[in-house]
Amino acid sequence: MTTSSPILVALDFATAAQALDCARTLSPKDCRIKIGKELFTQSGPQLVESIQDLGFEVFLDLKFHDIPNTVAAAVDAAARLGVWMVNVHASGGRKMMTAAREALEKHQKRPLLIAVTILTSLSDEELFEIGYMAGAGTMVEHLAALTQSCGLDGVVSSAQEAGVLRNNLGQDFKLITPGIRLPESTKDDQTRILTPEAAIAAGANYLVVGRPITRSPDPAAALAHIIERIAAS
Numbered sequence: 242m243t244t245s246s247p248i249l250v251a252l253d254f255a256t257a258a259q260a261l262d263c264a265r266t267l268s269p270k271d272c273r274i275k276i277g278k279e280l281f282t283q284s285g286p287q288l289v290e291s292i293q294d295l296g297f298e299v300f301l302d303l304k305f306h307d308i309p310n311t312v313a314a315a316v317d318a319a320a321r322l323g324v325w326m327v328n329v330h331a332s333g334g335r336k337m338m339t340a341a342r343e344a345l346e347k348h349q350k351r352p353l354l355i356a357v358t359i360l361t362s363l364s365d366e367e368l369f370e371i372g373y374m375a376g377a378g379t380m381v382e383h384l385a386a387l388t389q390s391c392g393l394d395g396v397v398s399s400a401q402e403a404g405v406l407r408n409n410l411g412q413d414f415k416l417i418t419p420g421i422r423l424p425e426s427t428k429d430d431q432t433r434i435l436t437p438e439a440a441i442a443a444g445a446n447y448l449v450v451g452r453p454i455t456r457s458p459d460p461a462a463a464l465a466h467i468i469e470r471i472a473a474s
């Protein structure tokens with residue numbers, strides 16, 4: 242099922258059983274599901290298929306970063322699995338991103354292909370240490386522009402960067418934004434956070450929301466509350 246909801250629920254659990262229990266409390270009318278490295282490494286394509294069998298579209302968040310041939314084959318495998326969105330690291334470069342895009346072109350129903358620019362966990366000091374001398378803000382804008390010029394569909398960005406990227410890159414480029422918190426929820430380990438309605442106002446197309454939904458005693462109610470806040474804004 243496809244949905245108009247902008248919410249991508251990050252199903253960050255250690256086991257397939259926990260992930261499926263949580264997914265079964267939600268409706269594919271209200272959200273899509275993001276499956277990341279922990280769960281995929283633990284439970285593999287079978288879990289992706291189980292989530293899809295429940296009716297959800299899946300964002301396979303494996304952030305591929307390798308030589309062009311390998312990344313092209315990996316996104317091709319993701320497309321054959323039937324996922325809705327897949328991602329790569331922009332710092333893999335133009336040839337890699339282009340090879341990934343071209344690998345998806347032969348699929349009738351291809352996944353959206355997006356890139357990660359700079360991991361939001363990296364400080365400017367850490368970026369200098371690995372030789373990225375321009376600092377995070379400049380690098381994010383630079384890598385997002387490169388991603389667009391390689392014909393990808395969008396980037397993952399912090400909610401704070403969304404406004405600048407929306408201005409720089411136009412209306413059609415997709416922005417996927419984690420770090421979403423409600424005023425009443427705990428920050429967990431997120432530092433730069435925005436409310437759902439502020440992230441949408443800044444230009445985000447899709448919001449990745451994990452713990453505020455998955456660790457809630459009533460995940461469906463938490464999701465409904467987020468959707469209502471966006472609708473009311």
Ligand code: C5P
Nearest residue numbers: 251253361419420431449450451452453
């Ligand atoms: O639980 P929470 O809402 O913080 O989950 C956010 C999700 O988004 C996690 O799956 C996390 O890995 C992912 N993410 C993030 N920050 C980024 C990129 C991805 O929190 N910059």
